[in-house]
Amino acid sequence: MSYMRRISSLDKIYHFKTEMEINAYHYTAGPIGTRWLEALKNGELKVAKCNKCGTRFLPPKLYCPKCFSEVSELESISGEGYIDTYSVIYYNDSGERMSEPVIIALIRFEGIYGGIIHRVKTDPKKIRIGMRVKPVFRRDKKGSIDDIEYFQPIE
Amino acid sequence: MSIHKLGGTPLSDEEFKKIIKEITRPNAKYLMSAGQAYSVFFEGLRRGKIIGTYCERCGMIYVPPKIFCPYCFTTLDKWVEVADEGKVVTAVASYYSANMERLKEPQIVGIIKLDVPGRTFTSYRFPGLLHRICGASLDDVVSQRIFDARVKARWRPSEERKGDINDIECFEVIKT
Numbered sequence: 001m002s003y004m005r006r007i008s009s010l011d012k013i014y015h016f017k018t019e020m021e022i023n024a025y026h027y028t029a030g031p032i033g034t035r036w037l038e039a040l041k042n043g044e045l046k047v048a049k050c051n052k053c054g055t056r057f058l059p060p061k062l063y064c065p066k067c068f069s070e071v072s073e074l075e076s077i078s079g080e081g082y083i084d085t086y087s088v089i090y091y092n093d094s095g096e097r098m099s100e101p102v103i104i105a106l107i108r109f110e111g112i113y114g115g116i117i118h119r120v121k122t123d124p125k126k127i128r129i130g131m132r133v134k135p136v137f138r139r140d141k142k143g144s145i146d147d148i149e150y151f152q153p154i155e
Numbered sequence: 156m157s158i159h160k161l162g163g164t165p166l167s168d169e170e171f172k173k174i175i176k177e178i179t180r181p182n183a184k185y186l187m188s189a190g191q192a193y194s195v196f197f198e199g200l201r202r203g204k205i206i207g208t209y210c211e212r213c214g215m216i217y218v219p220p221k222i223f224c225p226y227c228f229t230t231l232d233k234w235v236e237v238a239d240e241g242k243v244v245t246a247v248a249s250y251y252s253a254n255m256e257r258l259k260e261p262q263i264v265g266i267i268k269l270d271v272p273g274r275t276f277t278s279y280r281f282p283g284l285l286h287r288i289c290g291a292s293l294d295d296v297v298s299q300r301i302f303d304a305r306v307k308a309r310w311r312p313s314e315e316r317k318g319d320i321n322d323i324e325c326f327e328v329i330k331t
Contacts, residue, residue: 014194014318021254027177030162037175093182111210143175 035074036060041143045047045135046074065113066107080154081109083131088124103127107151121150169188192220195234201318203310205269205284215280217272239308241269244283246326248296263288263296267326268307289325305330 029037030050036059039046048060052069056077064071086105092098101124108115120133133151141147188189189197192208196219199206207218208231215224222231246265250258266283288306295301306326316322 012194012198012199013191014189016187016189016319018185020181020185022181022183024178024180026171027179028166028171028174029177034175043173123176144177 030062032060032062034072035146036092037143039074040137040145040147041141043137043141043147044076045079045148047077047109048074049075054135055113056111058109058116059114064139077109077112079109079150080132080134081107081115083127083129084108084115084121085129086120086127088127105133105151107133109148118145118148119150120152126153190222192222192231196220197318197320199236200320202318203239203316203322205237205239205308207237208233209233212272216282218284220267230258233270238270238272239310240329241267241283241306241326241330243288243301243304243306243326244268246288246291246296246301248293261293261296263291263293264300265301265326277312286320287325288328290328292314297326301328302304304328 028034036046036048046060047056047058048071050067050069050071050083051073052065053067055064055065055066056075057065059078060071063069063070067139068111084106086103089102089104090097103120103122103124104117105120105127106115106117107120118126118135121136134154135148136150138147138149138151178295191219196206206220207216208222209216210224210227210229210231211233212227212229213224215226216235216237217224217231218237220231220234223229224231244266246263248261248263250261252258252262264285266285266303267286267288268281268283271279271281288301289309291301291304305328307329308323309325309327310316311322311324
């Protein structure tokens with residue numbers, strides 16, 4: 001009983017262009033996330049640490065991903081990590097070819113559960129899994145993951 | 156900032172202003188297809204006609220048109236042109252525009268049951284068209300005088316019509 005007649009011509013179908021009327025979303029990061037972002041603002045990449053089981057993890061969350069107990073501590077790390085997986089992106093969000101490709105990678109750190117996803121600045125031909133990287137911070141920081149401009153390979 | 160056992164972390168307006176936030180504006184653009192039946196309806200509006208479909212089985216008329224009858228589950232492919240004149244079934248005074256802006260003067264909007272040539276008003280069921288009603292006052296709505304008022308479409312000049320619902324500027328009250 002379904003309506004199976006095929007649309008013969010798309011010209012006959014009306015369409016309307018609209019835009020989402022929302023101005024902006026304001027997200028807060030929660031108690032631990034806020035402190036983590038404040039650390040980023042000071043140019044420091046920290047990890048969350050569970051007091052109960054000792055798991056150190058990223059991204060920071062209020063509850064430990066392993067034992068579910070409440071987390072209230074952040075710990076400093078050297079910031080040196082490695083590329084666990086990556087993707088080279090040639091097209092932007094609207095599908096246009098970019099002048100330079102962007103590399104997005106999952107960056108993990110030795111002894112840390114989880115990791116963060118961020119840009120890596122290097123030649124797409126030279127990138128490889130396991131490559132050691134470190135964060136490069138922006139000069140003007142505002143307390144955002146974007147305060148890290150990109151990760152760069154350690155020579 | 157205290158960590159509560161339950162219910163998250165409440166923030167006062169002052170705290171919310173000061174706290175680090177991630178502010179993003181979604182780049183959300185939509186291209187909405189009107190579908191087969193509505194496309195015919197909009198094309199009709201461009202030509203100054205109000206077009207609907209009707210169900211041969213139960214007699215229901217749909218304006219704007221549907222391609223299936225939700226009462227009989229049958230396919231509808233019979234078209235009917237209805238009058239641009241009818242009666243107000245229900246109306247409301249709104250202090251907000253369609254873009255959620257606060258209005259000083261209320262806008263009267265309502266559901267209009269249009270006349271169908273060759274049929275008496277009570278011989279068909281009709282979901283009706285939702286549109287602005289002009290020439291009605293707030294008092295007309297509050298006193299419910301607007302109900303059952305005769306209205307007629309005020310069309311845009313034909314060269315300005317674009318094939319959307321605003322090709323009808325509003326329904327004008329011709330007799331309360």
